[in-house]
Amino acid sequence: MNTTRQGAAVNARGIGVEGPRGWAFQGIDITAEPGALIAVQGSSGSGRTCLLLALTGRMRITAGEATVAGLPLPKRMGTVRSRTAIAHVPGVVELEPALTVGEHLKEQALLGHRFQGLSASLPWGKRQKEATRARIDAALAAVRLDPATLVKGLRTAVRDLERIEALRLSVALGIMHGPQLLAVDDVDLKLSAEERTEAWQMLRDLAQAGTTIVAAGSEAPADALVVRTTPAPATAAKTEAAPADAPADAPADGSGTAGSTHTDETDKEEAAHAFAETGRA
Template sequence: MDSPVSPDGSHGAAVTAEDFGLKGPRGWAFRSVSIEAEPGSLIAIEGPSGSGRTCLLLALTGRMRPTEGRGEVGGLQLPRKMAAVRRISALGPVPGVSELDPALTVAEHLRERALLQRRFDGSLRTLLRPRAERAAAARSRIDEALEAAGLDLATLPKKDRTAVRDLERLDALRLSVALALVGRPRLLAVDDTDLKLSDDDRAEAWKLLRSVAEGGTTVLAVCSQAPEGTTVIRTVADTAPRSEDPTEPTPEDKHEPTPEDTTEDTTEEGTADALAETGRA
């Protein structure tokens, strides 16, 4: 099933937020985030490790429940339409959430993703197509995603039989992006974009994500330093002022507030707790 387009006919999802925040048992993972980005934007979430970058990425893709403020992705309100936001977004590499299996080969990852796509996203009409037609359609999607991610299987050590553990960091990033793009999402989210990359590879990674955005898909990328030409959301790890009437935390497991919840710090502990609250640490 193709991804829906927005009312103005574009493929990507507009992303907006105002006073957006998420609180865990021991503090704020992030707070007071505001953004307004058009469909097809390249959005960088910039900040030091432990400043809530990953939690913000997961909240904006409908995978973590925000505590306060408002957000909207592709016209879908957060947190009210979290499930709908998940359907139009896809995760690239996010440690602890959507990691590649180092023991599997590139071909095995692609085959698994195609099967999941057909099983969960295909219409009844698609499922009733002849097997050869379904296989050709799946192959076309994979080829399209690999091209968009810039991953040439012929250049890998053992081509598509190369194990993930043998991939260079940049090629692993390209594979993760390709897997996410198989579903033709309106929003692509990538964590730790510039982690453990050389200057040249970092430039190539941003070139890749900019190309995806120019193709119409909105891209949300966590990084330590954003390049020029991106819409930047900055997260910080120091204290943030509390509202006089703080909203009760509402993570997915309906955690009840405790005395620890009164801390004002946006800390690495707060980020880890918020991740743990959703079972994604």
């Protein structure tokens, strides 16, 4: 894991995402330095997931102005995607229950070699294997997930993990290749009070180590920069959805339901649709 890259500064003024069923969110302002812990809070269906995807270049903003790591959105969405990562986003990036912890980690480590050309397809030598092992160990250490504490170690299936363990694994996969910014959804969903404290402490530690963290949850720690999303007013306006790779003036992949209540389910569905359009994690 790259531990030397500086986190991404985030600056946004009045940003929003509008899609075929109305606004997912509107009027969001953020000013955060590299290595900040940003907590996104809002009621169910208020566009929290869409905001995470917008700030990581995976959903096109259609209102306002934003920069991440100095890169303007939506103009530089592709570059922002390459410098950020997402974790624990239902319907977008999820763990496979049947796979083991070790299988998830190895698969993610191998993804770092996808664009290294011919050498990536050749048999790995001892040096490459050691580098992969070091990358995995660093990610596990950063999220404080000790395989020795799991029921079957690295051979533990995801379905046998406790919720807090699954969250730690998701975050480990997200940080493995050293993103400048990591977005994490549903941080404290169905966790006990003690586990919520552990989850936010894990993210705080990552932020203090330099990675900018944007996390959606119900109870933000006192030292986090809190951003609140609210359900946007219903609108009769209709726009066509566009993938993240569309021209900068194309309409957004968005969320919201014109003339009806925007629910958390539609937020997740539209987020998953945006991810499917981009084809990138």
